[in-house]
Amino acid sequence: MNTTGAEGTEYRIVRLRERLAGDDVAELGIRVEERGGAVLLSGTVATAVRRDEILRIAAEELGETPVRPDLVIVSAEPPDSGEELP
Numbered sequence: 464m465n466t467t468g469a470e471g472t473e474y475r476i477v478r479l480r481e482r483l484a485g486d487d488v489a490e491l492g493i494r495v496e497e498r499g500g501a502v503l504l505s506g507t508v509a510t511a512v513r514r515d516e517i518l519r520i521a522a523e524e525l526g527e528t529p530v531r532p533d534l535v536i537v538s539a540e541p542p543d544s545g546e547e548l549p
Contacts, residue, residue: 472497472528479524488516493534501529507537 483490493506508514514534521530
């Protein structure tokens with residue numbers, strides 16, 4: 464199978480999506496798009512550790528293709544202190 468050029472990048476993106484949906488990551492809300500010769504990863508994750516894991520997997524799957532991360536960390540933890548109202 465030819466994995467060079469645009470066809471190779473498309474193949475790698477499909478593999479990345481499969482790994483993000485499966486494995487131990489199970490991140491279905493991450494968008495993976497090819498944009499101008501780079502791959503954009505966008506969405507929200509629960510922790511910085513999860514973001515780092517996603518970026519590690521992306522680097523493994525995409526090889527030399529540049530990755531542009533736009534992953535926002537959104538915590539589901541309750542606040543440490545109460546909100547002060549005026």
